[in-house]
Amino acid sequence: MVQVLNQRFSAGQPALLLLRLLILGVGLGVLTGTxxxxxxxxxxxxxxxxxxxxPVINRGGMGEFKPKLELSALSQTYAKxxxxxxxxxxxxxxxxxxxxxxxxLNPDTPLxxxxxxxxxxxxxxxxAIDQGKAKLNEQLSLSKVVVxxxxxxxxxxxxxxxxxxNEVATEMIRVSDNTATNLLIQRLGGKTALNARFLELGLxxxxxxxxxxxxxxxxTSSAKDQARAIxxxxxxxxxxxxxxDLFRSTLGSSKTDTLIPSGWLQGLGGGNDDLNTALLSxxxxxxxxxxxxxxxxxxxxxxxxxxxxxxxxxxxxxGPFNDPRSTDLIRAMAAATAVALGAK
Numbered sequence: 631m632v633q634v635l636n637q638r639f640s641a642g643q644p645a646l647l648l649l650r651l652l653i654l655g656v657g658l659g660v661l662t663g664t665x666x667x668x669x670x671x672x673x674x675x676x677x678x679x680x681x682x683x684x685p686v687i688n689r690g691g692m693g694e695f696k697p698k699l700e701l702s703a704l705s706q707t708y709a710k711x712x713x714x715x716x717x718x719x720x721x722x723x724x725x726x727x728x729x730x731x732x733x734x735l736n737p738d739t740p741l742x743x744x745x746x747x748x749x750x751x752x753x754x755x756x757x758a759i760d761q762g763k764a765k766l767n768e769q770l771s772l773s774k775v776v777v778x779x780x781x782x783x784x785x786x787x788x789x790x791x792x793x794x795x796n797e798v799a800t801e802m803i804r805v806s807d808n809t810a811t812n813l814l815i816q817r818l819g820g821k822t823a824l825n826a827r828f829l830e831l832g833l834x835x836x837x838x839x840x841x842x843x844x845x846x847x848x849x850t851s852s853a854k855d856q857a858r859a860i861x862x863x864x865x866x867x868x869x870x871x872x873x874x875d876l877f878r879s880t881l882g883s884s885k886t887d888t889l890i891p892s893g894w895l896q897g898l899g900g901g902n903d904d905l906n907t908a909l910l911s912x913x914x915x916x917x918x919x920x921x922x923x924x925x926x927x928x929x930x931x932x933x934x935x936x937x938x939x940x941x942x943x944x945x946x947x948x949g950p951f952n953d954p955r956s957t958d959l960i961r962a963m964a965a966a967t968a969v970a971l972g973a974k
Contacts, residue, residue, distance in 0.1 A: 693940060695861035698730025704970040708735035711962050715955050723853035724943035724967050726935075727865060733967065737854035740835040741946045742847025744921025745781070745806045746928035750836055750851070750859040752880060754827050755799050755814050756873040766796040770813045780843035782807025803919060804883040808842035815841070831868070833859060845923050847948070856930035856944035864932055864940060881917040881932065889929035889957060890943065891916045893964025912936065914968075924951045929960055935971060943967055 704724070712720040712735060723737040758764040769792040777785045784793065784807050793801075793810075795817070802810040818824055821838045828836045835852035836859075842849075862868040863877045887905050894909065894916060895901055901908025909916060913936030921928035930944035945963045947956040 692864070692866045693727030693861075694730075694865050695725065695727070695858050695867070695942075696730050697725055697732040697734075699732070701731055701733045701970055704733035704966060705735060707966045707970070708733060708963055711959060711966070715949070715959060718947050718949040718953075718956060718959060720959065721853040721946040722944070722963055723857050724941060724971075725857055725861070726939055726941045726971065727861060728939045731971075733970065734854070738835055738852050740837075740850040740852055741928075741948050742844075742921075742923060742926035743836070743849045743851035743856075743946075744844070744847070744923040744926050744928055745808075745811075745842070746856055746919055746921035746930055746944075746946070747836070747838060747842075747844075747849045747851060748802050748806065748811055748921075749856060749881070749919045749930055750828055750831070750833055751811060751814055751818070751824065751838075752799060752803060752877060753831070753859050753863060753868060754818055754824060755795075756863075756869050756877050757827075758818060759795075760870045760873050764795055764817065766794065768795040769793070770795060770798055770817055772809070772813070776809060776812035776816055776841070778808035778812050778842045780808045780845075781805060782809055784813070785809035800880055800883060803880050805885060806920075811842045828855075831859070831862060843923065847923055847926050851928075851946070853930075853944040853946050856928070856946070857942040860930060860932050861942045864942070878917060878932070881919060884917075884919050886920045887916070887918065889920055889927070889960045890918050890931045890933075890945070890964045893961030894933070894968040896961060897965030897968030925949070927956045927960060929964075939971075941967075941971060 708722045712718065719741060720735055721737060721739045721741050722735040725732040759766060772784065772787055772789055772791045774789060779785065782801060782805055784801060798810045798813050801807040802814060815821060815824060815838065825837050833855040835850060836855045837850050839848040863874050866874065869877060891905055891909060894914065895905060898912050901911060903911065915934040916931050918929055918931035926948045928946045931942070933941045933943060935941060945960040947959050949956045
């Protein structure tokens, strides 16, 4: 009898062991589920709205182009400065991206964009890179159609010369090359296609009507559009992080710093060093693009403030040909903005 029982126990031992393992597994599963349920609120609080399966980049700290609280005193200062020169047409807009504080004067009035039209063109150019519609090393060929006079060196090269997309975009900003700009306009589908994209981006007063240099001022923009074009990139609403970095570095390569940067430094009390070094010593960096066709002057910029906030600003003035009052007014508005924003 004992031998028979031993045989039965031996034969059923694997099944019994499996049964015990199953019971142990169910128990651990219940215990684990209970612990995770208790901890779930903590995980939820730490990453509310974030899926564990799909990583989400939080862009909330990058600010937004959303005017909220008008800095009335600064807006009034713009108006008073402009009133001193009643024959000049002015459009001004400044916005702190971090909190929505803003100031304005005729922000949506279309005025000649001059070379400042190159800023929204640069935005669309890097969009094309992100979308795979163009490549940075793609070669663009110089033709008679796109050769433009005025600033830049590409127009003096032999017809048929080839330049990379990246070089063309860079020179369009660095030395404000008009031929480079025309090459990009052509490559991006022409004036009509670019104007349609500007509208989609909310740049309602920005339009290209003629090839550059456009000395008659037919290409238009507004101060608010100019500021918006820069903000769309800086806040992460447009462009990949890599293209955003390229946009910023390209904008920072601009050679002309006699308008917003100069005026900003005046507002901060000036400095003894060269302009950019003096601004850096006060904790400020400015990435800007100017425009100048004699009858109109523009400067639009991204400004890094000493306390880490970032602002966008644009000042546009139309007046008599080569009238120094136009540039003086832009510097005066920039100085007033520097004082108003400070480092609070």
